[in-house]
Each structure stands twice: as structure tokens, then as C-alpha cells.
Amino acid sequence: MNNRLASAQSTQSTQSTQSTQSTxxxxxxxxxxxxxxxxxxxxxxLVLTKHCTxxxxxxxxxxxxxxxxxxxxxxxxxxxxxxxxxxxxxxxxTSKLRLIHIDENKDQLWxxxxxxxxxxxxxxxxxxxxxxxNDIDYLQEAAEIGSxxxxxxxxx
Numbered sequence: 001m002n003n004r005l006a007s008a009q010s011t012q013s014t015q016s017t018q019s020t021q022s023t024x025x026x027x028x029x030x031x032x033x034x035x036x037x038x039x040x041x042x043x044x045x046l047v048l049t050k051h052c053t054x055x056x057x058x059x060x061x062x063x064x065x066x067x068x069x070x071x072x073x074x075x076x077x078x079x080x081x082x083x084x085x086x087x088x089x090x091x092x093x094t095s096k097l098r099l100i101h102i103d104e105n106k107d108q109l110w111x112x113x114x115x116x117x118x119x120x121x122x123x124x125x126x127x128x129x130x131x132x133x134n135d136i137d138y139l140q141e142a143a144e145i146g147s148x149x150x151x152x153x154x155x156x
Contacts, residue, residue: 043150064091116142
């Protein structure tokens with residue numbers, strides 16, 4: 001009886017080892033595809049209604065999330081000052097947030113492009129009235145150069 005049990009355990013152990021070796025062989029035989037591992041960078045447009053009563057409830061949690069998920073800067077280009085207390089209340093890591101104040105109509109496209117291309121930010125957010133495909137394509141190119149994501153917030 002003990003011989004049968006020992007023989008069954010030995011057979012089971014051998015099958016388990018062969019199965020494990022087979023699994024390892026098949027996993028290591030997958031071809032390496034570098035393009036699958038390559039990070040893609042893009043510009044996304046978020047459109048909000050201009051009648052949005054509390055944009056802070058939509059935008060600030062997103063900014064908080066982005067400010068806590070990278071070693072690089074989160075750049076936010078704004079046309080009006082932001083309260084540090086408000087940002088921190090929503091969980092924004094202000095030590096990783098770079099706020100840039102700009103006149104809404106002055107050199108906005110150039111500034112967003114430079115921030116994306118610079119490479120020091122993992123994401124650049126801007127409230128923008130840019131909505132031509134040429135503008136978006138132009139910013140997309142800068143995002144790829146700077147390995148950065150862009151988020152344009154528009155109100156309609």
C-alpha cells in the first residue's frame with residue numbers, strides 16, 4: 001500500500017514539474033514587442049457646459065489625482081488665481097503642482113506648447129478656447145516631444 005502511495009506521489013510530482021517547465025517555456029517563448037511597452041502621449045479635450053455651477057467638483061479631484069501620481073510636475077495654466085487652501089482641501093499635492101497664470105488671450109497656444117514640449121511635466125492642463133484641429137495637432141506634437149499628456153478644458 002505504501003509503495004502505491006509513494007509511486008502516485010512521485011508520478012504527480014513529475015507531472016507537476018513537467019507542467020511548470022512547460023508553462024515557463026511557453027511564457028518565455030512570447031516574442032518581445034517593444035511597441036506594446038511604449039508609452040503614448042496625447043492631448044485630450046474635456047468639454048464642460050459654461051453653465052456648470054461647480055466646476056471645482058469636476059476638475060479639482062482630477063487635478064488631485066494627477067498631482068499625486070508622478071515624480072514630475074503637474075502644470076496647470078490658469079487665467080485666474082487659485083487658492084492654495086482650496087487646492088489642498090481637494091487633496092492636490094501643491095508641492096508637485098506648477099500653476100501658471102496667464103491672460104486668457106495672450107500667447108496661450110505658445111505657452112501650452114512650451115509646457116508640453118519642455119518635458120518637466122507629466123501632464124499639462126489648460127482652460128482653453130483652442131478648438132481647431134491644427135491647434136490640437138500642434139499641441140499633440142509637443143506632447144510627444146516632451147513625453148507629456150495634455151488636457152484642454154473647454155467651456156461651451
